[in-house]
Amino acid sequence: MNTQQNQQQQFIELSGALTDFNAFALHGTGQVEHYYKTLSDIVGRDTVEQLLCVFQTVYECASDEQMFLTGIRQQIMGDVKLGPVARNIIKLWYTGTWYQLPRTWREAYGKSEQDKTFFVSSASYTEGLLWQAIDANPSGAKGPGYGSWSEPPRIHFDNSWQFVKQHSVQSK
Numbered sequence: 138m139n140t141q142q143n144q145q146q147q148f149i150e151l152s153g154a155l156t157d158f159n160a161f162a163l164h165g166t167g168q169v170e171h172y173y174k175t176l177s178d179i180v181g182r183d184t185v186e187q188l189l190c191v192f193q194t195v196y197e198c199a200s201d202e203q204m205f206l207t208g209i210r211q212q213i214m215g216d217v218k219l220g221p222v223a224r225n226i227i228k229l230w231y232t233g234t235w236y237q238l239p240r241t242w243r244e245a246y247g248k249s250e251q252d253k254t255f256f257v258s259s260a261s262y263t264e265g266l267l268w269q270a271i272d273a274n275p276s277g278a279k280g281p282g283y284g285s286w287s288e289p290p291r292i293h294f295d296n297s298w299q300f301v302k303q304h305s306v307q308s309k
Contacts, residue, residue, distance in 0.1 A: 147189040148173050153298035154192070154209060155223060156230045158266055160298075166264040168233070171257050172226075175235050179249045180222055188219050202300035218246060231270070233261030 149160050149169060156163075163169060177185050195208035213219050221242045228236050237243075237254045256262055263278040274280065 144185065144189060145169065145173050147193065148176070148185075150196075151189060151192045151223075152226060152230055154205075154300075155227050156266055157298050158230070158269070162266070162269065163230070166230075166266070168230075168258065168261055168264050171261065172229055175229070175251075175257050176222075176226065179235065179252045180238075181247070181249075184218070184222060184246070188213070188222060191216075191219060199300075199302070201302070205300050218242070229257065231265055231267045233257060233263070233265040 149163055152158075152163055152172075153160055191212050192209075195205060195212050199205035199208055213223050221238055225236055225238060228234065234254060234256055235252075237252050243249075243252065263275045265275070268275050268279075
């Protein structure tokens, strides 16, 4: 696996932890490459690598899910540089929209000509995780069928991300 593929896999793991959707659901959107490229193009490869490195460290140091989530909250979401980027990743996956980073972030870490609010691809809106989370269809797309809107949505969320700590077994 080359470095970009490895980083893309780490991006999927990070995205799963941030959105509470598993890798299967994220891949199912068809947006992984679009979102990873958008993130890299706007914040830069160094920032992406830093974010993924911190995520990996938090994962490796956590002995359970609670410790992991605390690490995410403190080391990523609470970080002045990585927090806004992580929040944008969440919004990106749920809405299919890249939202311009806060002015203070752009002034501190650099501006990108591409950093403006926009739909990442022609399918990103309809593939947003928002629709799966609320068990509804996006307006104007993926029609559910005649008369189906007369019934309330059924919430049956089974695509959630799971913290799984893989322990290495050492032979004696």
